[in-house]
Amino acid sequence: MNLYAQLEDIVGPDYVSNEDFVLESYAHGITGVGTKRPAIVVIPESAQEISEILKVANKKKMNVIPRGGGAGLLEGVLPLVSGGIVIDMTRMNNVIDFNENTMTVTVECGITWGKLNSFLMERGYYTGTLGPGSGMSAVVGGGLSHNTVGGGGAAKYGAVTRHCVGLEVVLPNGQILTLGSSASKYIKEPFSKWGLGPDYLGLFLGDQGIHGVKTKATLLVYPRPKYRAYKTFSIRRRGDKLWPEIILELRKKGDLGLYDVFYFPELIMQALQGLLIVKDIVVFKSIKERDPKGRAVMFYTMEAETQEALEANQKIVDEIFLNKKGITAFGPEIEDGNIAKWHYEMNGHWQVYHGFWGVMGEKSVPQTGEHHIPVHQYPDLMKKFEKWESENSELLNKVRAMSGVGSSLLCDHTTVEVDSGLTIYNIPEYHEINDKLWRSYLNMIVESGGMPYMAGMRFSRALIDVSAFSDEFYSFMKTIKDTLDPNHILSKGKYYFE
Amino acid sequence: MTEETLKHIKELEDMIRSCSGIGDCREAYMYSVNRIQVCPIYEHSPKFEVYSARGRLRILMSILDRKLDVSKKLAEIFYLCTTCGNCHTICHGTYSDNIDLFVHNFIDHVKVWEAFRADLFEMGLAMPRHLELMNSIKENNNPYFEPHKDRIKWLEGRKFPETAENVFFMGCTEPYRMPELIKKIIKVFDKCGIDYTIVHPNEVCCGSIALRIGDINTVKELAKKNIEAFKKAGAKRILIHCAGCFKTIKQNYPEILGEELPFEVVHVTEYLEQLLKEGKIKLNKKIEDKVTYHDPCHIGRASNIYDPPRNLIKSIPDLEFIEFERNRENAWCCGAGGGMKSAFPEKSVEIATDRIKEAEKIGVNKIVSACPFCEMNLSDATKESGSNIKVIDIFELLDESLD
Numbered sequence: 001m002n003l004y005a006q007l008e009d010i011v012g013p014d015y016v017s018n019e020d021f022v023l024e025s026y027a028h029g030i031t032g033v034g035t036k037r038p039a040i041v042v043i044p045e046s047a048q049e050i051s052e053i054l055k056v057a058n059k060k061k062m063n064v065i066p067r068g069g070g071a072g073l074l075e076g077v078l079p080l081v082s083g084g085i086v087i088d089m090t091r092m093n094n095v096i097d098f099n100e101n102t103m104t105v106t107v108e109c110g111i112t113w114g115k116l117n118s119f120l121m122e123r124g125y126y127t128g129t130l131g132p133g134s135g136m137s138a139v140v141g142g143g144l145s146h147n148t149v150g151g152g153g154a155a156k157y158g159a160v161t162r163h164c165v166g167l168e169v170v171l172p173n174g175q176i177l178t179l180g181s182s183a184s185k186y187i188k189e190p191f192s193k194w195g196l197g198p199d200y201l202g203l204f205l206g207d208q209g210i211h212g213v214k215t216k217a218t219l220l221v222y223p224r225p226k227y228r229a230y231k232t233f234s235i236r237r238r239g240d241k242l243w244p245e246i247i248l249e250l251r252k253k254g255d256l257g258l259y260d261v262f263y264f265p266e267l268i269m270q271a272l273q274g275l276l277i278v279k280d281i282v283v284f285k286s287i288k289e290r291d292p293k294g295r296a297v298m299f300y301t302m303e304a305e306t307q308e309a310l311e312a313n314q315k316i317v318d319e320i321f322l323n324k325k326g327i328t329a330f331g332p333e334i335e336d337g338n339i340a341k342w343h344y345e346m347n348g349h350w351q352v353y354h355g356f357w358g359v360m361g362e363k364s365v366p367q368t369g370e371h372h373i374p375v376h377q378y379p380d381l382m383k384k385f386e387k388w389e390s391e392n393s394e395l396l397n398k399v400r401a402m403s404g405v406g407s408s409l410l411c412d413h414t415t416v417e418v419d420s421g422l423t424i425y426n427i428p429e430y431h432e433i434n435d436k437l438w439r440s441y442l443n444m445i446v447e448s449g450g451m452p453y454m455a456g457m458r459f460s461r462a463l464i465d466v467s468a469f470s471d472e473f474y475s476f477m478k479t480i481k482d483t484l485d486p487n488h489i490l491s492k493g494k495y496y497f498e
Numbered sequence: 499m500t501e502e503t504l505k506h507i508k509e510l511e512d513m514i515r516s517c518s519g520i521g522d523c524r525e526a527y528m529y530s531v532n533r534i535q536v537c538p539i540y541e542h543s544p545k546f547e548v549y550s551a552r553g554r555l556r557i558l559m560s561i562l563d564r565k566l567d568v569s570k571k572l573a574e575i576f577y578l579c580t581t582c583g584n585c586h587t588i589c590h591g592t593y594s595d596n597i598d599l600f601v602h603n604f605i606d607h608v609k610v611w612e613a614f615r616a617d618l619f620e621m622g623l624a625m626p627r628h629l630e631l632m633n634s635i636k637e638n639n640n641p642y643f644e645p646h647k648d649r650i651k652w653l654e655g656r657k658f659p660e661t662a663e664n665v666f667f668m669g670c671t672e673p674y675r676m677p678e679l680i681k682k683i684i685k686v687f688d689k690c691g692i693d694y695t696i697v698h699p700n701e702v703c704c705g706s707i708a709l710r711i712g713d714i715n716t717v718k719e720l721a722k723k724n725i726e727a728f729k730k731a732g733a734k735r736i737l738i739h740c741a742g743c744f745k746t747i748k749q750n751y752p753e754i755l756g757e758e759l760p761f762e763v764v765h766v767t768e769y770l771e772q773l774l775k776e777g778k779i780k781l782n783k784k785i786e787d788k789v790t791y792h793d794p795c796h797i798g799r800a801s802n803i804y805d806p807p808r809n810l811i812k813s814i815p816d817l818e819f820i821e822f823e824r825n826r827e828n829a830w831c832c833g834a835g836g837g838m839k840s841a842f843p844e845k846s847v848e849i850a851t852d853r854i855k856e857a858e859k860i861g862v863n864k865i866v867s868a869c870p871f872c873e874m875n876l877s878d879a880t881k882e883s884g885s886n887i888k889v890i891d892i893f894e895l896l897d898e899s900l901d
Contacts, residue, residue, distance in 0.1 A: 025553035114527035136526035
C-alpha cells in the first residue's frame with residue numbers, strides 16, 4: 001500500500017492531501033521565502049491516529065513536521081527537506097476536562113490560546129500567561145514547545161511552560177506516553193509534574209518539537225482577579241537605562257501583583273508614529289496626540305483581589321516610575337493614551353505586535369530575533385545591536401531592511417523578552433540577502449548572550465553555527481534525540497539533527 | 499500562465515506580499531470582544547491551510563512567483579469563499595477607536611479574492627454554475643432565467659413617475675423570487691410618504707454576481723446601463739434594500755468605472771432611520787415578540803451600516819431586541835454570499851445553520867435581516883435543521899408597526 005493510501009486509512013480521506021496547492025500553503029515562512037514542499041499533509045484527530053502516522057513514517061524513514069497554529073516566527077513548522085509529512089494539529093482543539101478541585105484544565109494541544117482562554121474566562125479563570133503575542137491563532141502545543149510568553153501575564157506568571165503539569169506525547173516510534181502525575185496509575189487527576197522521578201515531562205517543554213508530538217496537556221489555571229489597574233508612562237530620555245533600573249526596583253519590592261510591564265523604546269515609537277518612516281500616519285492615535293515627539297513608553301498592568309491591595313501596590317509602583325526624572329504618566333483611559341488598559345481589557349497583546357512588523361510599509365515583514373536576557377544586560381545589548389547594524393549597514397541598505405528593538409516585556413523574575421529583529425521587504429530579489437542578514441543577526445544575539453525563547457529552525461541552528469554548546473552538552477542532546485527518535489524523523493534539521 | 503492572465507492579482511501584489519502569516523484569519527477567539535471564530539469556510543472544512551485567508555495568500559504568492567500553476571481544483575478552492583470579509587476585519591481590528599495601527603491596513607482581503615476570481619474567470623476557470631448565471635444575466639438582465647419584462651410583474655400595473663429625486667433600485671432577487679417582500683418595501687415607502695420612482699425597464703442586474711464571480715467586463719456594462727437609467731430619471735438619491743446591490747452600486751461602481759457617482763447611494767434602513775430621527779415617521783404599533791438582528795456582510799462589515807437597522811427595530815414598542823453573541827463587525831456570515839449559494843448550496847446552508855443555532859441559544863423567536871440572500875439562506879437552514887426560529891426582513895416589522 002502506498003503512503004497516501006496508508007495515511008488515508010488512518011485519518012480518513014477528507015484529512016489527507018497531496019494536492020500541489022495544499023502542500024505549497026505549508027511551505028512558506030513569514031518572510032515569504034519558500035521552504036521545501038512536504039509530500040503530504042495529514043490532519044489527525046487523536047493521539048492514536050498520530051501514533052499510526054509516526055509508525056508509518058518511521059518505517060519509511062520520512063521526515064515528519066508537527067504543526068500547530070503555524071504562528072511561530074522562526075520557521076519552526078516549515079519542512080526543511082522535501083518530501084516529508086506535515087501533521088497539522090488544528091483538529092485536535094478541544095477542552096477535555098476542566099477541574100476546579102485541582103484548578104487545572106486538560107486540553108488537546110491543537111487548541112488556540114484564544115479559544116482556551118475564552119472557555120476559562122467565561123468561568124472566571126485564565127491560564128495566567130495568555131500564550132504568545134499571536135495568542136488568537138497560536139496553539140497550546142506550540143506554546144509548550146517554544147516556552148511562550150508575550151500574549152499577556154508574563155510578569156506575573158512567566159512562560160506558559162511553568163504551568164504545565166501533565167502531558168501526553170506521541171514518541172517518534174509511535175508510542176503514546178503520559179507524563180506528570182498521571183504517569184502513576186494510582187493518581188487519577190493530573191496536578192503536578194514532580195514526585196515520580198526526574199522531570200521527564202520537561203524533556204518535551206521548549207523542545208521545539210524534536211522529541212515527540214504533544215497531543216494533550218494539563219495546565220494550571222488561575223482565578224482572574226477582580227481588580228485591575230493600568231498605567232502608561234512617557235519617558236523623556238534614557239529609556240534604555242531606566243528600563244533595567246525600574247524593573248530591578250520593582251522586583252526588589254517583592255510581589256506587587258504586576259501582570260505585565262512593557263517598554264517601547266523611542267525609536268520604535270517614532271517609527272510607529274510616522275515621524276521617521278511615514279509621515280502623517282496615525283498609529284497609537286491617542287499617544288501621538290498627547291506625545292507627538294514619539295518618546296519612549298513604558299506601561300504596567302496590575303491585578304489584585306481587593307481594591308485596597310490594588311491601591312497599595314499601585315502607590316508603590318507609581319512612585320518607582322514617577323520618581324525618575326523625565327517620566328510622566330498618561331491619563332487613565334485608552335483615549336488618554338493609556339495603552340496598558342487596551343492591552344489588558346481588549347487583548348491588545350494579541351493585536352499589536354504583528355502590526356509593528358509592518359512598520360516600513362507594504363510588503364514589510366519581520367525576521368525576528370526575539371530572545372531573553374536578564375534585564376540588567378539590556379543597555380549593553382543595545383550597544384551590540386548598534387555595532388551589528390553599523391557593520392551590516394551596506395547590506396541593510398541594499399535591501400532597504402531595518403534592524404532594531406521593538407518592545408521588551410518583563411517575564412520571570414528579572415528576565416525580559418527583547419523583541420529585536422529585522423524588518424525586511426518580502427521581495428523575491430531581496431530574499432537571499434535577507435536570509436544572510438537574518439543568520440548573521442541571530443548569530444550575533446547568541447554570541448551576545450541572548451537566549452532564544454522560540455528557537456524554531458533559525459535560532460536552533462544559530463546556536464550550533466556559533467558553537468554555543470560545549471561538545472559534552474551537544475552530545476548529551478544528541479544522545480537523548482537518538483534514544484527518542486533513532487531515525488531522526490521528527491522535525492529534521494533543527495539543531496542540525498539531520 | 500502569463501503576466502496577462504494574472505493581471506488582476508499582479509495589481510495587488512503588494513497586498514499579497516504584506517501578509518505576515520500570523521493566521522488570526524484562520525481562527526480567532528477573543529473573550530474581551532466576544533470574538534468567536536473567523537472564517538465560516540475554514541470552520542466547515544477539513545481545516546487545511548488553503549481554507550483560510552493566510553493559506554490562500556501564501557498560494558497567491560507562489561503563483562506570482564511562478565512556483566505554482568493554477569488548476570481547476572485550485573480555482574474551486576478560491577470560489578469556496580463567501581467574501582464575507584471577516585478575515586479582513588480580524589486582520590485589521592484593534593477594537594478600539596483610539597488604537598489605529600496603520601500597518602493593519604495593507605491588505606484588502608476581499609479585493610484580493612475578487613481580483614483572483616477575475617483572473618480565474620478570464621482563464622476560463624469559473625464554476626460551471628456561475629457561468630450559467632452569467633449567461634442568464636447577459637440574456638435576461640437577471641441571473642434567474644426570467645424574462646426582463648417580469649421584473650415588475652408583482653406591481654400589478656402600478657405606474658411610477660418618469661423622474662423623481664429618489665430612485666428605488668429593485669434588484670433581481672426580490673422582484674423575481676421574493677415578491678411579497680418587495681411589495682412590503684413599497685407599502686412601507688407609501689406609508690412613509692416617500693417620493694420615489696423606479697427605472698424599469700432600464701434597470702438591469704446590478705452586477706454583484708458578475709463581480710463576485712470575476713466577470714469584470716459584464717459588471718462594467720451593467721453599471722453603465724444602470725447609471726444611465728438613474729441619470730435619466732433625474733435621481734439625486736438611489737435607495738437600495740438588497741445588501742449585495744447596495745455594496746456593488748455604492749462601493750464597486752466607482753472603483754470599477756474609476757469615477758464618482760453623480761448621486762447618493764443610501765441603504766433603505768439609513769433613509770428610514772433619518773426619517774424617524776426627524777420625526778417624519780413613527781413606529782407606533784406594538785409588536786410583542788423577541789427578535790435579534792443578523793448583520794448582512796455587504797451592509798455591515800463592507801459598508802459599516804450597523805446602527806440604522808438596530809435603531810429602527812429598537813424603536814418599535816414592546817419589541818424585545820437581543821443581540822447575537824457575534825454581532826456587528828464580528829457577525830457570522832449567513833453563508834450565501836460570494837457565489838456560494840449557487841455553487842456550493844449545501845455548504846451555504848451548513849454555515850447558515852450555525853447562525854440558527856446561535857439564535858436558539860439567545861432565546862429569540864425571530865431573526866431579522868435586511869438582505870434577501872441572508873433571509874433565503876437562513877430560512878433554508880431553519881427548514882434543514884427543523885428549527886422553529888423564523889427569519890424575516892426588517893420591512894415586515896416596519897410595515898406592522900407603522901400606522
